[in-house]
Structures are given as C-alpha cells and as structure tokens.
Amino acid sequence: MDTTPEPTDAGHEQHADGIERVLRAGLDDFELTPEDRALIDGFQETVDDTPTGPLPVVAIIGRPNVGKSTLVNRILRRREAVVEDTPGVTRDRVAYDAEWAGRDFTLLDTGGWEIGVEGINLRVAEQAEVAIEMADVVIFVVDAIVGATDDDESVVKLLRRSGKPVVLVANKVDDQRFEADAAALWNLGLGEPMPLSALHGRGSGDVLDAVLDVLPQVSAAGKAPLQGGPRRVALVGRPNVGKSSLLNRLAGEERVVVDDVAGTTRDPVDEIIELGGRPWNFVDTAGIRRRVNQTRGADFYASLRTQAALEKAEVAVVLIDTHESITEQDLRIISQVVETGRALVIAYNKWDLLDEERRYYLEKEIDRELVRVTWAPRVNVSALTGRHVDKLTPALDTALASWDRRIPTSRLNGVLGEIVAGHPHPVRGGKQPRILFATQASTRPPRFVIFTSGFLEAGYRRFLERRLREEFGFDGTPIEISVRVRERRRRR
Incomplete structure (x- = not known):
C-alpha cells in the first residue's frame, strides 16, 4: 500500500515556482529582445486611460448624382465605388479604408438614395441621419452647376x-x-464652399486638407470609457430579436420604444438598471430601420453602431431569437464581440414558447453553429414574460470575472508543462518546437504570450487554448494566445 502523502497546496506552489525558475534560466540560451524581457519580468495590467478605438470616420453626404462615388474613387486613388450617370447606383459596399497625408480614416459612401414625389423621402433621411451620427467629419457634396435644391436644404438641417x-x-x-457657381453656395450657411472637380481631381487635395484639420485621431464613437462605476453591458443582436423588450423588462418600465417593425430603435440608449441588487449600465444597440428594397449598405451602419457600443462596453449580451434558425448575421455579431475582446453571454429569447421538436433542432443548431464559443455562458430567457431574466446576473458575473482573471506565471508554466508532457507538439520536418516560457501579458481579455523554439501550428494553439480553459475556466471571455519564436544564441 502506497503511504506517500498527497502534496499540499503549498507543495504544489513550491513545485510550480521551481519550474518557473528553471524555465527562466533556460531563456538565457535564447535571443530575447528588451520587449521580451519586460514582458517576462512583469505582468502588464490593461488600463484604458488613453483614447483607443476605431479609426475616425468621414462620411460623404449628398443627393443622388452629385458625384459622391466619383469623389470616393478620387480620395481612394483607385476605382472602388461604382460610378454611373444614374441616380442611386451605389448599392452594396459603403465603407473603405482611406489615407491622406499619413492619416488613416474610414470613408463612408452613402449611395443608394432615392428621391420620392414628396422630395427627400424617409429612407434618405434615415441613411443621412445614421451616416451623420456615426461620422466624425461630414463632406457634404453639392452640384455647383445645378445649385442648392430643396433636397440639399433638407440635408443641411440635419x-x-x-x-x-x-x-x-x-x-x-x-x-x-x-x-462663381461655387460661391453661390455660401447661402447654405455651412461656411465656405470648396470648389472641386471630383472627375479631374481639381481641388481634391484642398478638400482633404480641410477634412484633416478637424478630424480626430480616434473616432468619437470608439473612445475608451472612464474606469469605475457600474459594469457596462452592450445588448446586441440582429434587428427584431427583442433587445428593446428585454431592456424594458430588466428596467421594469417602458424605457425604449418597442414595435413589431424591425429596427424601431434609432439611437443607442444608455440605462442604469438595478439587477441582482446592484446597478448595471445597459446599452440597447438596436440597428436602424429595415424597409423593403433598402440598400444593404444599411447593414454597415448597424454594424458600426454595434462596434461603437462594444468599444464602450465590458461585456456583451448577444440576444438570439429561438423561433428562427441561427443566421449568418447572428454569427457575425458574435464574432464581432470576440474580435473586440469583450466578455460574452448568449441569451436565447422566447425559449418558453418553444415546443419539444423545435428545442431539439435548436440544440442541434447551437452545437453545430456555435462550436467556437462553447465557453460563453448561456441563458434561456423570455423578454416578454421576464422568465429567467434573473439568471443574467450570475452569467454576467461569471463572464466578467473570467475577463478580469490573472493567472500566476508559475502556475501557468506548471500547467503548460503538464499539458505538453502529455501531448507534445507533432514533429514536422524532423523538428519539434519546444515551449520555453509562458506569461500572461494582460487581462480584459486575458492575453497570453508563449515563447517557443519553433512555430506552433494553428491546431496545436487551439488545443492549448482548450486545455487552458479546462484548467482555469475562463467561462465567458475570449482568450488570446500569441507565440513568439526565438532562436538560440550563437556560440562565439
């Protein structure tokens, strides 16, 4: 009978500390940069005290056929936007990466406007309002030959x-x-009209210089929020899945307009809501209205709204309508949350109305479509009746605790050592990369850096992520693993 005593927690810690010391000593045999050394020697806590976020946004606004897409192509210095002598040609892609004088920005082409018999119709106003709202600077294009029209005046008011x-x-x-035709546009009251020939490029440099004079370094929609206060929750999902209904249910009153028409919510609404005995800052991020024959460019504005909300949030609740199949848009929104590095909770709405057959097939869909985010806490709720909405609090707490989690370097290396001993990296080309050392670089979300003697295949990285989740939890947060390959020092 084996009477060897089980190692105590203190014994485990001493063993892990010993492994860390050995691995640190082994790093002396490899070429490391000063940045590597700084990373190895100290944990870098993430602090949002500097403005970070998406590139500033420049929107090009104007009625049809004034040359917006021609100007887009001129700014991009390549033919990207479709140009045709017909109003409303622009249909799909509306966002482009642009650069001028060393400054990067996002350029929005608000094409697809159509003029109704009553002048600028509702759809035009919606696109203009959303584009203006999401932009940091607006380029308002007017046809100097035609002069200012009633439709131009409508946009000027916006x-x-x-x-x-x-x-x-x-x-x-x-x-x-x-x-002289250009000078006549002074009467619009928007300052000096800048003469331009988008077709030939005349004056385009002056226009872009004027844009840079007022363009911020970071989009105002994406500035990092102040630290402290209630935890910030972005409520996201595709149109008409019940985001506003859920927000009203959590608030206990009608804070947001609810309608069966998808996209009733126009502006993100911040609400301090008491949940689980403490305040939370919820943001309802429903997209713009969707109407028949509306240009698909509207999807970009909805995505931009969601991104702006995620940049300000710490955790996202993605709401999914259980009465419909999981769509590509649902998956895109979840990916957006993960890529932004926010904690994640998935809420399945209208669950109480499902029959057994639909529940069976929905579970199959979830297993198939959401296999990459099995780590996200799941809550089955009813925004209409309030069923199980109280379960959101523990799910949010779990996700945020994982998002903030810090793993001691000694324990991290001890666990990785055991993982690699049991399942070493496959040998490729006669070589087998070794893990030299690992450290957690930051939190929110947890970011790990692994120093190796060779390249780690993507499949093995996913394996390591899965095993780290099994060991440390990390329920509800994406984790990032980066690998730095370092070569041995050359003997002199």
Whole structure:
C-alpha cells in the first residue's frame, strides 16, 4: 500500500515556482529582445486611460448624382465605388479604408438614395441621419452647376442639428468659369464652399486638407470609457430579436420604444438598471430601420453602431431569437464581440414558447453553429414574460470575472508543462518546437504570450487554448494566445 502523502497546496506552489525558475534560466540560451524581457519580468495590467478605438470616420453626404462615388474613387486613388450617370447606383459596399497625408480614416459612401414625389423621402433621411451620427467629419457634396435644391436644404438641417464638423464641397467645378457657381453656395450657411472637380481631381487635395484639420485621431464613437462605476453591458443582436423588450423588462418600465417593425430603435440608449441588487449600465444597440428594397449598405451602419457600443462596453449580451434558425448575421455579431475582446453571454429569447421538436433542432443548431464559443455562458430567457431574466446576473458575473482573471506565471508554466508532457507538439520536418516560457501579458481579455523554439501550428494553439480553459475556466471571455519564436544564441 502506497503511504506517500498527497502534496499540499503549498507543495504544489513550491513545485510550480521551481519550474518557473528553471524555465527562466533556460531563456538565457535564447535571443530575447528588451520587449521580451519586460514582458517576462512583469505582468502588464490593461488600463484604458488613453483614447483607443476605431479609426475616425468621414462620411460623404449628398443627393443622388452629385458625384459622391466619383469623389470616393478620387480620395481612394483607385476605382472602388461604382460610378454611373444614374441616380442611386451605389448599392452594396459603403465603407473603405482611406489615407491622406499619413492619416488613416474610414470613408463612408452613402449611395443608394432615392428621391420620392414628396422630395427627400424617409429612407434618405434615415441613411443621412445614421451616416451623420456615426461620422466624425461630414463632406457634404453639392452640384455647383445645378445649385442648392430643396433636397440639399433638407440635408443641411440635419447637419446643423448634428453639430458635426462639415466640409462643404461644390462639385463639378472643372475650371475657373464655374467658380462663381461655387460661391453661390455660401447661402447654405455651412461656411465656405470648396470648389472641386471630383472627375479631374481639381481641388481634391484642398478638400482633404480641410477634412484633416478637424478630424480626430480616434473616432468619437470608439473612445475608451472612464474606469469605475457600474459594469457596462452592450445588448446586441440582429434587428427584431427583442433587445428593446428585454431592456424594458430588466428596467421594469417602458424605457425604449418597442414595435413589431424591425429596427424601431434609432439611437443607442444608455440605462442604469438595478439587477441582482446592484446597478448595471445597459446599452440597447438596436440597428436602424429595415424597409423593403433598402440598400444593404444599411447593414454597415448597424454594424458600426454595434462596434461603437462594444468599444464602450465590458461585456456583451448577444440576444438570439429561438423561433428562427441561427443566421449568418447572428454569427457575425458574435464574432464581432470576440474580435473586440469583450466578455460574452448568449441569451436565447422566447425559449418558453418553444415546443419539444423545435428545442431539439435548436440544440442541434447551437452545437453545430456555435462550436467556437462553447465557453460563453448561456441563458434561456423570455423578454416578454421576464422568465429567467434573473439568471443574467450570475452569467454576467461569471463572464466578467473570467475577463478580469490573472493567472500566476508559475502556475501557468506548471500547467503548460503538464499539458505538453502529455501531448507534445507533432514533429514536422524532423523538428519539434519546444515551449520555453509562458506569461500572461494582460487581462480584459486575458492575453497570453508563449515563447517557443519553433512555430506552433494553428491546431496545436487551439488545443492549448482548450486545455487552458479546462484548467482555469475562463467561462465567458475570449482568450488570446500569441507565440513568439526565438532562436538560440550563437556560440562565439
């Protein structure tokens, strides 16, 4: 009979500390940069005290056929946007990565506007409002030859209300003969009209210089929020899955307009809500209205709204309608949360209304479609009746605790040592990469850096992530693993 005593917790710690010391000593045989040394010597806590976020956004606004897409192509210095002498040609792609004088920004082409018999119709106003809201600077394009129309005046009112910086562009000023036409646009009240020929490039540099003069370094929608206060929760999901209904249920009153028409919510709504005995800052991030024949460019604005909310949040609740199949849009939103590095909880709405057959097939869908986020806490709720909404609090707590979790370096290396001993990396080309040392670089989300003697295959990285989750939990948070391959020092 084996009477060897089980090792105590203190014994485990001493053993792990010993492993760490040996591994640290072994690193002296490899070429490490000063950055590597700093990372190995100290945990870098993530602090959101500097502005970080998405690139600033420049939106090009104007009625049809004033040359918006031509200007987009001029700014991009390549033919990206479809140009045709027909109003409303732009349909799909509306966002582009652009650069001028060393400054990067996102360029929005708000094509697809259509003029109704009553002038600028509701759809035009919606696209204009959303584009203006999400932009940091607006380029308002007017046809200098035609002059300002009633539709232009309608957009001017939106611009004045927004308070956003506006660069007024008088397009189709191909030479000096049309300079007077440009000057006539002073009466719009938006400042000096800048003459431009988007087709020939005349004046385009001056326009972009004017944009850079008022363009922030980081999009205002994505500035990092202040630390402290109630934990920040982004309520996200595709249109009409019940986000506003859930927010109202949590708040205990009608805070947000609810309608069967998808996309009733126009603006993100911040609400301090008492949940589980303490306050939470919830943001309802429903997208813009979706109407028949609306351009698919609207999807971009909805995505931009969601991204802005995620940048300000710590954890996201993704709401999924159980009465419909899990869609590509659902998966895209979940991926957006993971890529943004936010904690994640998935809430399945209208669960109480499912029959047994639908529940069976839905479970199959979840197993198949959400296999990459099995670590996300799951809550089956009813926004309408309030069933199980109280379970959101422990799910949020679990996700945020994982998001904030810090693993001691000694324990991390001890666990990785056991994992690798049981399942070493496959030999490739006669070589087998070794894990030299591992450290947690930061939290929110947990980020790990692994120093190795060779490249780790993607499949093995996923294996390591899975085993780290099994050992340390990390329920409800993405974790990031980066590998730094370092070579041995050359003997002199």
